[in-house]
Amino acid sequence: MMKLKVIGILFLTLMLTACLYPDDQKVDHQPTNDEQLEEVQQAVHQYKEQNNGLLPIKNRDQDTPVYIKYPIDFNTLKEANIMGQPPANSYERGGAYSYVIVDPEGEAAVKVSDVRVNQQLRSINYDINLYRNKNLYPPYGDMIFKNYFELDHDSLEEKEPLKVKSPYTRDELDVIINVDGQPLVDYRPDVYKLLEEQGISEYDGDLRDLLVEEYPMVPSYSPPMVLEDGEIIFKEHETETNE
Structure with missing residues (x-):
């Protein structure tokens, strides 16, 4: 009887712990923070100087999308005795973020890419390729702009349009395809919101840079x-x- 009580207490403790730490607060779901970014940034600068x-x-x-083209090699930093373990939320430690470098020829700023978004696109890309193998063309929907189309979810036998969760706002964003049939994320809602918040009516250059300047995350797999x-x-x- 005592053994059953002990087991019951242990089970209750585990249940309470799970309630205290819901899925969105576990290590692999924790957002990046300034301390982690700064630690990696200092390590990158130190390695660069040495x-x-x-x-x-x-x-x-060379064809890798620009914002994930320069992933940080934590093994190199470890071998150089500059940094021990990667951050707890990094992909290398089972987390949700891949640490990357943007502007490698200049500032070499450290940012993160949301691996969950990349994995969703990889899965969608697989379905697109299956469709293309049967039909000889991608599942194009209505044209959005030249060379960009909505994704015809009916052709993919999806009940609802395919979406991913924004790493910036956590809102649902549409997945679109380019003329080559490759899936991309439509970050326009996030950019419109940022433009409104900052009162920007004119901007020269790629608006994705605005997201990179404002947030620690990069808009990987997105159109300029x-x-x-x-x-x-x-x-x-x-x-x-989407390799």
């Missing part, structure tokens, strides 16, 4: 965007890969 400007990054193909007459327009598509 290695004649070289960066501790993994090799990626510019502001024209108050409207966000997708630029001529980049080559994007």
Whole structure:
């Protein structure tokens, strides 16, 4: 009888612990924070200074999307005795974020890419390729801008449009495809919200840079965007890969 009581207490303790730490607060769901970013940023700068400007990054193909083209190689930092373990929320430790470098020729700023979004797109890309193998063309929906289309979810036998959760606002964002049939995230709602919050009516250059400046996350797998007459327009598509 006493053994059953002990088991019951242990079970109750585990249940209470689970309630105290819901899914969105577990390590792999924790958002990045300034301390983690600063720690990695200092490690990158130290490595760069000690290695004649070289960066501790993994090799990626030229076609890799620009914001995830320079992932940080934590093994290199560890071997150089600059940094021990990667941050707790990093992909290398089972977390939700891949640490990357943007502007490698200049500031070499450390940011993170939401791996959950990348994994969703990889799954969608698999379905697109299955459809293309049967039909010889991607599941194009209505054209949004030149070379960009809505994703025809009916063709993919999806009951509802495919969406991903924004790493910035946690709102649902549409998945679109470019002329090559590759899935991308439509970050326009996030950018419109940011433009409104900051009172920006004119902006020269790629609006994705505005997201990178404002947030620690990068808009991986997204089309270049510019502001024209108050409207966000997708630029001529980049080559994007979901490898």
